[in-house]
Amino acid sequence: MEFEYSPKxxxxxxxxxxxxxxxxxxxxxxxxxxxxxxxxxxxxPPIVADLKAAAKREGLWNLFLPARExxxxxxxxxxxxxxxxxxxxLIGPEAFNCNPPxxxxxxLLHLYGTDDQKxxxxxxxxxxxxxxxxxxTEPDVASSDANNVRLEIAExxxxxxxxxxxxxxxxxxxxxxxxxxxxxxxxxxxxxxSRHSIVLVPMDTPGLTIVxxxxxxxxxxxxxxxxxxxxxxxxxxxxxxxLGPRGKGFAVAQARLGPGRIHHCxxxxxxxxxxxxxxxxxxxxxxxxxxxxxxxxxxxxxxxDARIHLDAARLLVLRAAWRMDVExxxxxxxxxxxxxxxxxxxVKQIVDDAMQIFGGAGLSQDTILPVLYAQARFxxxxxxxxQVHRRSLARAEFAATPVLKEVRG
Numbered sequence: 471m472e473f474e475y476s477p478k479x480x481x482x483x484x485x486x487x488x489x490x491x492x493x494x495x496x497x498x499x500x501x502x503x504x505x506x507x508x509x510x511x512x513x514x515p516p517i518v519a520d521l522k523a524a525a526k527r528e529g530l531w532n533l534f535l536p537a538r539e540x541x542x543x544x545x546x547x548x549x550x551x552x553x554x555x556x557x558x559x560l561i562g563p564e565a566f567n568c569n570p571p572x573x574x575x576x577x578l579l580h581l582y583g584t585d586d587q588k589x590x591x592x593x594x595x596x597x598x599x600x601x602x603x604x605x606x607t608e609p610d611v612a613s614s615d616a617n618n619v620r621l622e623i624a625e626x627x628x629x630x631x632x633x634x635x636x637x638x639x640x641x642x643x644x645x646x647x648x649x650x651x652x653x654x655x656x657x658x659x660x661x662x663x664s665r666h667s668i669v670l671v672p673m674d675t676p677g678l679t680i681v682x683x684x685x686x687x688x689x690x691x692x693x694x695x696x697x698x699x700x701x702x703x704x705x706x707x708x709x710x711x712x713l714g715p716r717g718k719g720f721a722v723a724q725a726r727l728g729p730g731r732i733h734h735c736x737x738x739x740x741x742x743x744x745x746x747x748x749x750x751x752x753x754x755x756x757x758x759x760x761x762x763x764x765x766x767x768x769x770x771x772x773x774x775d776a777r778i779h780l781d782a783a784r785l786l787v788l789r790a791a792w793r794m795d796v797e798x799x800x801x802x803x804x805x806x807x808x809x810x811x812x813x814x815x816x817v818k819q820i821v822d823d824a825m826q827i828f829g830g831a832g833l834s835q836d837t838i839l840p841v842l843y844a845q846a847r848f849x850x851x852x853x854x855x856x857q858v859h860r861r862s863l864a865r866a867e868f869a870a871t872p873v874l875k876e877v878r879g
Contacts, residue, residue, distance in 0.1 A: 471788075471789060471792050473546070473785075473788050473792070475547070475550060476547065478543075478547070479543070479547045479550060479551070482530070482533070482551055483550055483551060483554070485528060485529075485530060486530055486551055486554045486555075486566075487554060489524070489525065489528065489530060489565075490554055490555070490557055490558065490562065493521060493524060493565075494521060494557075494558045494561060494562050494565055495557070495558055497517045497518075497520075497521060497561060498558060498560070498561065498838075500515070500517045501514075501515040501517050501518065501560065501561050501693065502515075504516055504517060505692055505693070511645075511692065512643035512644050512645065512683070512692055512695050512696055513601075513641075513643075513644035513645055513646060513647075513692070513693075513695050514561070514564055514644075514693060515561075515693070517561075518561050518564055518565060521561065521564075521565035522564070522565055522566075522567065522598050525565050525566050525567075526598075530566050531566060531567055531598075532566075532567050532568070532596055533548060533551050533552075533566060533568055534548055534552070534568045534573050534577075534733065535576065535577070535580070535596075544791075544795045545729070545732065545791035545792075545794045545795050546788060546791040546792045546795055548736070548791070549736050549787060549788055549791045552568065552733055552736035552737050552740070553736050553737065553739045553740040553743070553784075554740055555568055555737060555740065556736065556737030556738060556739060556740025556741045556743075556744075557740045557741070557743065557744045559737060559741055559841065559842070559845050560693045560694070560841065561693060563737065564693075567596070567598045569694075570640065570730060570733070570734070571602065571603055571604045571640050571641060571730075572595055572601055572602055572641075573730070573733060574604065574726040574727070574729065574730040574733075575595065575602045575603075575604060575651055575726070576592060576595050576596060577725070577726055577729060578651065578668075578713060578714075578722060578725060578726045579591055579592035579595070579713070580592060581714075581725055582713055582714035582722055582725075583713065584710070586710065587670065587710075587711075587713065591648075591649055591670065594648075599646075600646045600647065600648040601641045601644050601646050601647045601648070601695065602641065602647060602648065602649045602650065602651065603639040603640060603641045603642040603647055603649075603650045603651070603673075603695075603698065604639065604640070604650070604651045604726070605636035605639045605642075605650045605651065605652045605653065605671075605700060606619065606636070606652075606653045606723065607636065607637060607638045607639075608620065608621065608634065608635060608636055608637065609635060609636075609637045609699065610635065614854065614855050614857070614858050616653075616666070616720060616723070617662055617663075617665075619653055619654065619655070619666060620634065620654075620655055621633070621634025621635070621636065621652065621653070621654035621655065621702060622634055622654060622655055623652075623654040623655060623656045623667060623669060624656075625656075625709070626706070628708060628709055629706045629707060629708055629709060630656075630669050630706070630707050630708075630709055630711065630712070631704055631705065631706050632652060632654060632669070632671065632677075632702040632704075632705040632706075632707070633702055633703065633704055633705075634654060634702050635699070635700070635701050635702070636652065636698075636699070636700045636702070637684060637697070637698070637699035637700070638684065638697045638698075638699075638852070639697065639698040639699075639700055640691075640694055640695065640696075640697050640698075641694055641695035641696075641698075642673070642680055642683075642695060642696065642697070642698025642700060643680060643683050643695045643696040643698050644694075644695030644696075647673055647695055648672060648673055649670055649671065649672055649673060650670075650671045650673060650678075650700070651668055651669075651670060651671075651713060652668065652669055652670075652671050652702070653666055653667070653668050653719050653723060654666065654667065654669070654719075656716055656717060656719075657716070657717050660717055663720055664717040664718070665717065666717070666719035666720060667712060667713075667714075667715075667716050667717060667718070667719045668712075668713045668714060668719045668722050668723065669707060669711045669712055669713060670707070670711040670712075670713055671702075671705060671707050671711070672707070675705050675706070675707060676705070676706070677702060677703040677704050677705040677706070678700060678701075678702055678703075678705050679700065679701045679703065680698045680699070680700050681698075681699045681700065681701055682698075682699050683696030683697050683698055683699070684696075684697045684699060685697075686844050686847075686848050687840075687843075687844040687847060687848075688844075689840075689841065689844050724799075725799070727853055727854070728794075728799040728800075728802070728803060728806055729794070729799060730853055731806050731807075731809070731810045731853045731854070732787065732790050732791060732794070732806050732809060732810075734810075734813075734814075734849050734852070734853060735783075735787045735790075735809045735810060735813040735814075736787055736791075738813050738814060738817045738845070738846060738849065739780065739783065739784050739787060739813065739817070741817055741821070741842045741845060741846065742776070742780050742783075742816070742817040742820045742821065742842075742846075743780070744838070744842065745776075745817075745820050745821045745823075745824040745839065745842055746773070746776050746777065746780065746820065746824070748824055748828070748837065748838075748839065749772075749773065749776070749823065749824035749827045749828070750764070750773060752824075752827055752828050753766075753769050753773065753827055756827075763827060769827060772823045772826075772827065775823075776820045776823060776824075779816045779819070779820065780816060780817075780820060782812075782816075783809075783812055783813045783816040783817070786805070786808060786809045786812055786813070787809045787813060789805055789809075790802055790805035790806045790808070790809045793805050794806075803862070804862065804863055804866050807859035807860075807862050807863050808859075808863060810849075810853070810854065810856075810859050811856050811859050811860060811863075813849075814846045814847070814849040814850045814856075815846075815850065815856070817842075817846040818843060818846035818847055818850070821839055821842045821843045821846060822843065824839055825839050825840075825843065
């Protein structure tokens with residue numbers, strides 16, 4: 471495993487760092503003001519369109535995609551770049567068209583889309599012209615077991631008819647969200663694993679109703695377009711809107727979820743780096759009991775532990791990315807699962823420690839720390855809860871053949 475960054479990555483890393491420092495981070499306050507002036511608006515504030523245009527001009531666009539209009543990077547090469555976008559989770563990823571859920575949806579369209587589907591949906595998404603959402607989780611079942619997903623996708627002539635309810639469809643409330651990828655049951659009598667399919671549903675299709683957006687620890691996530699709860703009441707789309715093979719919805723979704731999980735982890739590393747930067751700055755500047763907090767042993771231990779644990783978490787992410795490049799996503803699934811458990815847990819603790827060093831200010835809207843905390847906590851559940859990933863890791867461990875036999879005296 472060789473983790474040294476190539477000259478190409480170092481060049482992109484330098485450009486991206488400058489862009490984040492000079493454009494994205496200063497734009498955060500402007501974005502908040504713009505959203506505050508439009509309380510009913512769901513989606514990116516106007517400043518993000520300016521950032522996207524600038525990123526395109528500077529060649530910092532679609533960095534995640536190894537083919538087509540992408541930068542031609544491997545997962546390992548993309549990792550340090552995704553990390554930088556994570557410094558500003560609310561507007562950073564979208565500025566470079568590397569934001570979830572579009573990043574995963576574009577990958578699925580690239581892998582499984584027909585020529586017509588690519589022209590209609592993939593090309594505009596790659597250009598950043600509109601957004602999309604992914605509808606898999608349902609409120610009435612334990613969606614950690616995807617076999618429970620029960621939205622009905624029935625055949626009727628040349629159409630599919632969708633009936634059911636979804637939630638946690640991120641970006642669904644955005645004005646520019648044009649299409650949903652919806653998983654449901656097309657073949658209820660088929661063997662487990664072959665009952666579900668994914669279809670493309672335009673958001674303006676009759677019968678599709680967005681009921682509300684769920685909050686994340688009280689945050690509305692209006693930048694991202696909320697997390698929509700959607701009712702599908704006999705929603706009719708052409709059979710040509712099937713994405714990938716019929717009955718292979720799990721396999722299609724996994725092609726999205728595996729990379730999506732590791733991309734989340736990459737961005738989380740950047741969020742933790744920002745938390746460490748904030749906590750060290752605060753500790754140097756804040757004086758209590760006659761000396762800076764940075765001189766207190768307990769604060770020094772907190773900062774040291776944050777660095778140790780974050781660097782370990784980063785190495786786990788890099789190993790997963792390397793294995794994806796060398797052996798494929800399926801072979802890397804346990805590495806991805808391990809990172810998906812460790813990284814949000816680590817980042818949540820680092821942000822929590824930063825909040826503690828900040829005191830009351832760390833709990834307020836005057837810092838980004840509550841946003842970072844909510845992001846990390848959310849990702850202990852999103853894209854598969856920790857318990858499911860631990861379960862798969864434990865099963866693999868139990869199935870492994872020991873290299874050494876126990877020697878008794």
